[in-house]
Amino acid sequence: MRRSSSTSCLSCRQSIQPLRVLRDLCKLMTGALLTVRCILFLVYIAVLCIMNNTAFNSSCCFCSRTSGPGSLRNSQYGAFASMEKIKDPRPLHDKTYIQQCIRQLYEFLIEYGYGPSVSVKSLQTPSVKDFVNIFSFIYGILCPSYELSSSKSEEEIPRIFKELGYPFALPKSSMYTVGAPHTWPQIVAALVWLTDCVKLIASMKESPLFDEGETEDGILHNKLFLDYTVKCYDHFMRGGDTFEEFDAEVSSKLKELFKTSENHLEALEAEEKRLNEEVARREKERESEPDRLVTLRKLKSSLQTDVQKYEAYMSSLESCSNNISQRSKNITEESEAAVVEIEALKQENTRLKHICDNQKYSVADIERLKSEIEELKQTVKKSSKELEAEQQQLWNEEIKYAKGKELFDAQVADYHKWARKLKLIPKCGENSGDVDFEIKFNPDAGPNCLAMYRKKICVSIYSCF
Template sequence: MNRVSGSRQSVLPQRVSENRTSLVNATPQSKDSAFGKLNIPKPQSGTSDRRTSFFGKRFSGAGMPRNSTFGTFGGTEKVKDPRPLHDKSFIQQCIKHLCEFLSEQGFPGTVSIKSLQSPSTKEFLKIFEFIYTLLDPTFQMPTSKIEEEIPRILRDIGYPFALPKSSMYSVGAPHTWPQVLGALIWLIDTVKLFSNMKEKDLLFSDFPESHTEIEEGLEFNKLFLDYTAETYNRFMQGADVFEEEDREYIAKLKKLYNVDEVMLESLAEKHRILSEEAERLEKESQADRLMAKRTEKLKRQTDLQKLQSYRSNLESFKSSLETKAMGISEDLEAIDLQMETLRQEKERLQHILLNQKFSPADIERINRERNELQQTINSLTLSLEEAEQHMWNEEIALAKVKEEAEMELAEYHNLARKLKLIPTCAENACGRDFEIKITSECGPSTMAQYKVQILNPLHNMISEVEEEISILSNKKLSLEEAVEQVRSNITDKMNDLKDLKEQIGKLDEQLEQDMQETAREEEKWAAEMKSMENHKKLLEKKVTDGYDNALEQLTAAQQQYHLVLQETNEQRRSVVNNLHSLFTTAADHLSIVEKFLDDQHKRMNRVYKKSIQEADTELKELKEMVENYIMKADAL
């Protein structure tokens, strides 16, 4: 075979596409059997620079080598943290995210956003231990050298940024807490990723946990080699299609791994039914939200119109107040000028009094004049206060009169808008301007002009309307006679309408029966949903038990560390090859299952759309029949 295959390789091109490897590797491998008796190398001491991974040499998403079970970043180059850890808003978001995560996971202590602003070292250790136990339930916080152990633990599980030891001495300090908080957020993301990967393992939970171990995939390898040899012989004989061999190979694989196709089909059918129900509920809730939003929009538009009218009233009132303020400011300026003149006169008199010598008679005369002037000033001040009070009362009265006028004017404008007289382009305005505009220069002449402008057209319009009313009253009498005749015809048609109503009642009863059947089907779907949830809980319990067994096996493998070191490099290479084939097979199987489920989903969507179209057609025919009955009744 090797000789013949070597000769064909240089003569003929490859006739079978490479995508057949997905069919060859489509084997639902069991989780536990793949790790049955592998020679697992244990990592060396923590001080060694060269460490061996549980899955061999791997690389992280950033392209850096990772070691240990979860993978650590190799190399000595420090990676700069691109996150804005010095931004206060980003720190507050991280604190909120941490507080929500601890609350969801049931953290035993009491945490709040305020306490996480600058936590103590003791609180940080409790939070770190709680989060890390979600990854490793057997983890216990070290009792000594915390400042070295925590950075080492983060480095071992793949934290890409350096966390200095000094940050462990004062965790809540402003210059160290952002870095520690960034490490906790990264650890939370790791926990979420780990939990999602555990949930994805449920894909193979329907396959039985093999009680008889397939040691290193011997049975699968035997089937695969037989299939390869048979198809290659057919290929050398000139065949390009191997449908029969593929069917036999897939049947043997299903028998080997006990694949339950009936269960997969039932799950796909249940998924289709639940998807249809979810789409129907989404459409109903969307319609309700749309009506609520439309109602809210109408309310907002009404409020906006009210606010605009109130704003226009405030602007007019503001302009009137500004006019009054200007008059008062002018009066105050005149009073200030008068006070300034009196002050200058007082200074002049005081200067004369200081520079001249007076006799007692002059002093007595000056005192008498001063008293008279003081009395005059008091009387003038009193009269000024009375004048200001009178002016204030007059302004208040004017404001009240103006407010009443504005209210009457607004009432007039509202009535004119209802009668379609405002604006000029309104239906009943006929190009006339019936709007009254009040300005600061408004006076008796303006009011007389408005009377001439508005009253005469209104009188003309009233006379025209009265003539139209008389004409319409005559028409009303004739129409009433016609209505009497029509009523006599209506009484004749009521019997026919009763018959149609009886038919409609029968249709309503049939519709109610259909609705009751739909309700019973919905209750049946709810019971099936509950059974599915119970099945999901049972599967989660099985996955948890399998994880505990895997941990026990890992502990036993680590205890055999010294025995594993004596094995040859050839055995290690075989283990790596087996693991590679295992993961390749699992990935290919996952892609095939996803593709199959997508095809089933598309097919179910087509069937659903077709059934919906048929139901719409039947409903449209029913509506047309009812409309025809109504049209016939109206015609009769």
């Protein structure tokens, strides 16, 4: 087996390696009894596929392959000895995402029985000691015999993450300020990644795909293919480019497993050739005649268009019918109202005709009455003019009276002012002599009112002096 034959759709050698790893390992090694490092290698590949939404292009974090016989690839069991720095696509600056990570970490610690007391609030800004304890607890699930060195934890923890295949570098300086706002998001995201690895391994252990005691053909075939894949990958990582030896080995085992012979294979190949020729012949016949499916699809599309037009036309007719029904109803109501009005006019006409037939005045009397009415109108018109003239004269007199009254009021006010200065008013004034010198104007008293006041005032003044 040549690598170029298995990846003929690719043109760049650098992109072959991650695609091969994804296709062979992720498809066949899942669930096998692998080492922790291989399993985390698969987890890393899946995470990159999801985050980058691409199938490992040439800018992937895998190291570039060094070809040549006997050369060893830069890898620890196919992992990440020389990784290019990639941008973290996770929204680490999003507070909602960080709170979600903290919640996941808290739930994991509670579920797996983390010893020290922990809460979501304490995980907001944990201390370095808390972080070291949490990391030791989680990594202890993966590797129970591991003991973290407390003196060099700031160097050892980033190294462990790197060996496990964590795709993003954790700087040594971040281990000194774990709970800082600029450091904790990437730390808690790394811890959540580690908890996902633990959950993946736990799920694999609970439901393994291969059991040593099984002997069914399918499972045994999967084991053979898994062994073949591991050997080819190991050979590939050591610089090998040809795999004919492994192909021959797995081919012989498969023939032995399925009890096949060369004659049987030749018969199957002949049958395959015949079927391929039959398929080619049928394809040629189909191409030579009109494509019925295309015709039917066009007919279906045309019929659907006609149905839509018919439905639109029916909707228009229904709307028109409703409008006509409404107009007919309005016309009927107007017609009924007109009939009632005509009947009322007929009755009124009959009444007036009856009155006209039974009236006691003759035509001459009516003419005379009309003449008298006209004379009365003339008289009323003349009287109206005279009334207007009288009203105008009355208005002029009222204006004249108002002016005179204003003048009189001014004179009376001036009189009262001087009388107060002379202490003639009020009646109890010093010089009044118990005489009321105040003038109280009464228009209804007539023209003698002023003469009466004049006489009264003069007599009183003479009597005082």
